Amino acid sequence: MIAASDGGRVGDSAVEIRALSKTFGVHGTGVVALDNASISIRANEFFTLLGPSGCGKTTLLRMIAGFEYPDAGQILLYGEDIAMLPPFKRPINTVFQSYALFPHKSVAENVGFGLKMQHRPKAEIDARVTDMLRLVRLEELRDRRTSQISGGQQQRVALARALAPSPKVLLLDEPLSALDYKLRKEMQIELKRMQHETGITFIFVTHDQEEALTMSDRIAVMDKGRVLQIGTPREIYGRPADRFVAGFIGETNFVPCEIARDGAGRVVARLNGGFTVGFEDAATFADRTTAILSIRPEHARAVPGLQGGTLHATVETVIFIGTGIQLHTRLNDGSSFMVRQPDFDSEGQFATGQPVSIAINDGAARLLRN
Amino acid sequence: MAVRAPFSVRNQPGFVAIAAICMFALYLPICTYVSYAFNSSGTGNGWEGFTLKWFGIAWQNREIQDAAWRSLQIAVVAATAATIMATLAAVATTRTAPYRGLTLKYVLINQPLIVPEIVTAVALLIFFARIKVWTDYSGMGYLFIAHTAFCIPFAYLPIRARLEGMDLTLETAASDLYANGWQTFREVTLPLLWPGIIAGYMLAFVISLDDVVITDFIKSGGQDTLPTFMLGQIRRSISPELNAAATGFLALSVLAVTVFYLINRKRN
């Protein structure tokens, strides 16, 4: 079940995954790691595999690298099927989550390792190592033991080592997860810059949706071995394909509704209490079916008091978040609803227990199937 | 009034005393035995003065020389062969999902640890006696192969332990960076495994040096090792040069074990 909102043509793709499946353990009782996954990744693209733990993103990455072999399906690198090649025959390199730097070799020896295994002449290796260390700004650590440098520096060495042999594709397996917040933010920008400079296709794995939205050209959202949606960050965020994607990316409120027509004949969603909301892609849904409306907190606006034609709720908690306020409210049917809005003129206006009216930006809500 | 020691959560009454006595008792016999090698009195009936002459005499004694040399030869051959085979076997049986025959292999490799030495000695006696009759060969080959066999598990266990403690991702990273199987082994696995291999070698060496029972049973005439030579001397009166030779061997064992310990400590 793929919702590819881009129109990538097969000819464009650097890496093409076709119907890849993998089950660990005995068939029937084992764990399904990948279920018929298909993805098309373009050249010179920063592509992210995003999903919760166990969704199959790491398994997929390892298969592209060659550390696992699929039960069925194809992995095409510029049109050639590499699914069955051992890792050392693929022009693809990996940056590991634990960095996996060789502890008995120096920084320079680590960075030059791939080239040494390819039997390049020593002079060429030395020159390339110098270039790479300059790229990651670690020239002075050249002869240090890898156990003597900091975590952030180790991460950059791992990056340099993977880039040195000029691979066609670079795989990154949650490389920033061990870094502290500030360093992480810095490295995110660094990685983006490096991808642009080198022009290599980056395939990035993470479970942090904020990280994915920040860095990616396109994202594939995965869950339970399946690819749920592929698209740009804007598309994934604004037009999630299903309930899981909507809930996993950013925050949202789920409200049950019924499809109906309003007075002007427009297709709208009717919520409990009669309140109707317009939503995007309205034309594709049939009358009187039930569905779920996904409303992002920033697309709702609350005012004190009860007014007609709005969603009625009671305030439970008010949180000041610097850029505005966050209201946790409870609707009449008992479900919770969160609103996020700027704080311009509402200081002291909202208190616990207060009834409020919530309006939804027309067309901003997204309709999802039950 | 005597001041009572504060209540100690840690200590149980009498335990420290027992432990101290045990440690003392552990070393007393050995130290006494070793002291005979330095005692200028040849009868062992009292300390008469420090001397190194017994070591000189032991060094000159033909039989002791012979036996000591043979012990060393066997130990080097057995330890080398056992360590090489154990390394291969460890690589084959460690860090892998259980496969058919793995447990069987593991039990077989460690079999010499499980079976009492006397039983193995008897079995080999019978077996080799037959072969001696058929082939007329009674050289050191039997000793080499028997020692290698029971040294294998002693080399295997430290190597296996070291292998299991190694980060598997390192070899994955190597193959990601274009190293094929042999290159990965040579560049990554072997250098990191090396301390374990040394430790295994040390252990195998000591075990072979010290063996008494199996060697005694399967040796042919004139093929004494130092331990079997000493065993043959038990009815004789005290011989300080024998003590001296034994002390020398003891020092060798202690050295090997110390190296082993230091290697393990460094790893941790």
Next chain:
Amino acid sequence: MPTVEQVGKLRVRREFRRRWLLSAPALLTILLAAVGPLAIVFLFSFMEKGDYGDVKYWHFSTDGWLSLIFERDPIDDTLGLASANVQIIWRSIKLSFLTTIFTAALGFPTAYVIATRSVRSRNTWLFLITIPFWTNLLIRTFAIQDLIRNEGLINLTLRKLGLIDAPLQLLFTDGAVLAGLTYVYFPLMVLPIYASLEKLDMRLVEAGYDLYASRLQVLRHIILPHAAPGLIAGSILVFIPSIGAYVTPRVLGGGKNMMLGNLIEQQFGQARDWPFGSALSIALLVVVTLALLVYVRNASRGSGSHHGR
């Protein structure tokens, strides 16, 4: 073009074969010089004994096994109890049990003391305990012999102190063998107990005292249960070599206080009864294997139950 499944299966099969190839040298050597010959022993135990040692090939008989407990009266060919053999078997069992108990009684406090020292000195203590263990068994046994013989240090000291007039006969007794076995296998008991006690969290002991437990109660209810897996492991590790001991009873027991190991050797030496010797060996092997199974069962159960605590 081979399918994905076919290539996958081929890879698995090749990997399988590689692993067997790598372990082949070790396995072959052991099969040839350790395991294989055992089969011959088993076979020999069922054969008729030869006139000058060896066996009468392919003449089968159960005499070897019967000789364990019985002996044939040479005159009227009836079976009577072979008291000498039974005595030796009994001595072996008795001495190994006693060795286990003594090493446990001494080893437990020792292991406890080591486990409660600072981390630095712990390693030194362990090193000191391990060293004697790796030195030659023969040397250690000779050292004990030197100590307890009539002109040895112990008798000498006792006479000097005026406690005795004539030397005590310590050597060549059951007690000497027991002392020797205890001495030699003491480290084997300490190390597993230490391994168990090392994991003891002192705070549990503090909690015990906090809740009004006496020293004895803390020992019984908190410390001993923690040490139990190590105690059992150590007991098996001591029992197994003790019951198969050969050198120690030979050096310290002379020819009179024989244990199983010496009895077996005798059959291949002067007594020339190879089938009987073989039967004894197999019997010993069975006992040891049973003890080992107990150990393995305890080890796997022990590691599981600890999670529950």
